[in-house]
Amino acid sequence: MSGSTSYEAILNYMPEKLREVLSAVDHEKLSGLMEVRIRVGSGVYFVYPDKISYLMKNGELCSVYGGSVYNITSSAIRSIVERLCHYSIHSCEKQLSEGFFVIENGVRVGVSGGYSMGVSPVLNEFTSLNFRISRAVKGCADEIFSRFYDKSIIICGGVNSGKTTVLRELCRLTGSFRKVTLIDERNEISCLLNGIPQNDVGIMTDIIGNCSRSEGILNAIRTLSPDYIFCDEIASISDAEAIISGSGCGVKFVVTAHGNTYDEVIKRNEIARLISSGSVDSLVFLSGASAPSVVREVRRIKSVD
Numbered sequence: 001m002s003g004s005t006s007y008e009a010i011l012n013y014m015p016e017k018l019r020e021v022l023s024a025v026d027h028e029k030l031s032g033l034m035e036v037r038i039r040v041g042s043g044v045y046f047v048y049p050d051k052i053s054y055l056m057k058n059g060e061l062c063s064v065y066g067g068s069v070y071n072i073t074s075s076a077i078r079s080i081v082e083r084l085c086h087y088s089i090h091s092c093e094k095q096l097s098e099g100f101f102v103i104e105n106g107v108r109v110g111v112s113g114g115y116s117m118g119v120s121p122v123l124n125e126f127t128s129l130n131f132r133i134s135r136a137v138k139g140c141a142d143e144i145f146s147r148f149y150d151k152s153i154i155i156c157g158g159v160n161s162g163k164t165t166v167l168r169e170l171c172r173l174t175g176s177f178r179k180v181t182l183i184d185e186r187n188e189i190s191c192l193l194n195g196i197p198q199n200d201v202g203i204m205t206d207i208i209g210n211c212s213r214s215e216g217i218l219n220a221i222r223t224l225s226p227d228y229i230f231c232d233e234i235a236s237i238s239d240a241e242a243i244i245s246g247s248g249c250g251v252k253f254v255v256t257a258h259g260n261t262y263d264e265v266i267k268r269n270e271i272a273r274l275i276s277s278g279s280v281d282s283l284v285f286l287s288g289a290s291a292p293s294v295v296r297e298v299r300r301i302k303s304v305d
Contacts, residue, residue, distance in 0.1 A: 006133045009104040010036055013083040015076050018044075024059025034135075034160075039128040040077050043069040049160070049289065077126045084109060096122040098186070106134035106191030106198035134191055136199055137162075140293040141169035144284055147298075149174075152253045152279060154234070156265050157286035162293035163256040164188060164232055166286065168199060170254055171230045175202015181224050183216035183231035184209045205230075217242035221249055228252045240270040240277075247279040260288065262299050275301055 007030050011019050022036075022044070035047035043065065044055035053061035055070045062068070084101045085092040095101050097120060101109040110132065114125035144153070144166065157163045168189050174180050182205050184190050190197035190207050197207060206224050208216040213231050217239075220226055229246060231239075234255050243253050259265035262283065266272055274280050280301050287294040 006105040006107050007033070007036075009107055010131045013080055013103065013109075015079045018070070018072075018076060021055065021057065021059050021070055025055070025061065029053075029061055034133055036131040036133075037128065038072055038077065038080070038131075040072055040074045040126075043072060049292065074126070077129060080129060081111065081126050093120070093122050096124075099123060100186070102187050102191050102193055102198070104193065104198065106136075108132045108134065108188065108191065134199055135165060136168060136172075137165050137293060138169065138172075141166045141173065143295055145170055145173050148282060148284070150252065151281040152247065153255075154265075154271065154274070154280055154283045155254070155256045155286065156259045156283055157256075158258065158260045158288055160289040160292065161260075161286040163258075163286060166293050167230060167232055167254065167256050168201060171201045171205060173202070174228050174230075174254075175205030178204060179225065179227045180205040181216075181220035181226040181229050182207045183213050183220065183229060185211065185213050185216065185231070189230075189232060212238075214238040214242040217246055221246050221251060226251055228254065230254045232256050233258065234270055234274070237270050237273060240273040243274060244277045244279050247277075253279070260285070 011022055014022060032048050033046055034049065037045040037047060046053040046055065046061060051063065053063060054065050056062055056068045057070050082089065099111050103109060110130040111123055111126060113123050113127040115121040116124045140162065155163050155166055171180060171182055171189065180202055182190060182201055184207055187209050189199065190201050191199050192207065192209060208220055217229055217231065220229055229251055234240065234257050243255065246253065257265055257271055265283065282301060283299040284295055285297040287296040
């Protein structure tokens with residue numbers, strides 16, 4: 001897959017007939033593509049920042065769902081899952097318990113369906129797949145990097161506002177010349193595949209994955225002596241307490257949080273705790289889905305020198 005595009009990586013996991021139809025899509029219509037969604041009994045959906053298009057039987061895309069769309073069967077979905085598992089479903093219990101895979105070019109594949117019963121439930125019935133294209137947008141964080149280098153910040157925004165994209169780019173910039181640890185709990189930022197990050201997160205960046213943010217932060221402080229720690233979606237008091245502990249050791253943090261306004265994010269106990277502790281210099285709010293990665297507002301918590 002070396003040198004292939006993310007779309008070509010997706011095609012590699014499709015059954016032959018569906019691959020032929022997807023290959024017929026005009027390449028110009030792949031510009032801006034964010035997701036390829038596939039659902040049993042329905043069709044294939046191409047998701048863009050401002051629209052959804054449906055795959056037709058001839059490889060054309062249309063804006064209205066109708067009788068000419070390519071219909072997906074349960075056997076086609078299972079065939080894709082088998083390819084994702086390299087024809088060994090039983091060896092992919094971890095992915096099937098968490099509901100996602102990572103493939104070439106950092107594409108994340110979300111899986112939905114029915115879980116098995118028992119102590120360690122895994123997906124064993126498959127109803128839909130979401131191939132989400134990971135985008136590295138170099139330059140999207142230049143303003144934030146220049147203004148807040150050597151500061152601890154929280155990047156805030158709603159769904160599809162570009163929080164993770166900005167965090168990844170800041171990690172790449174900082175990790176190019178400083179000691180950085182990236183806590184990548186769900187492998188959404190680096191997209192490790194066989195131990196190799198599919199996304200550029202900086203040549204000096206150490207990656208900790210497959211553990212909770214709070215555990216990863218504390219482990220990094222104990223063993224990796226980072227100057228900076230990056231992590232996505234602060235979501236619990238334990239996350240906040242780990243950041244406060246790390247800040248006390250002189251570590252700078254760049255993290256993200258869901259919320260469009262200061263009033264929204266301050267209602268969350270973990271964010272309120274971070275702010276009251278003095279561990280955060282500024283909150284950076286992004287514009288939203290209409291202008292991903294664009295800074296709308298900065299709320300300074302401490303004076304910025």
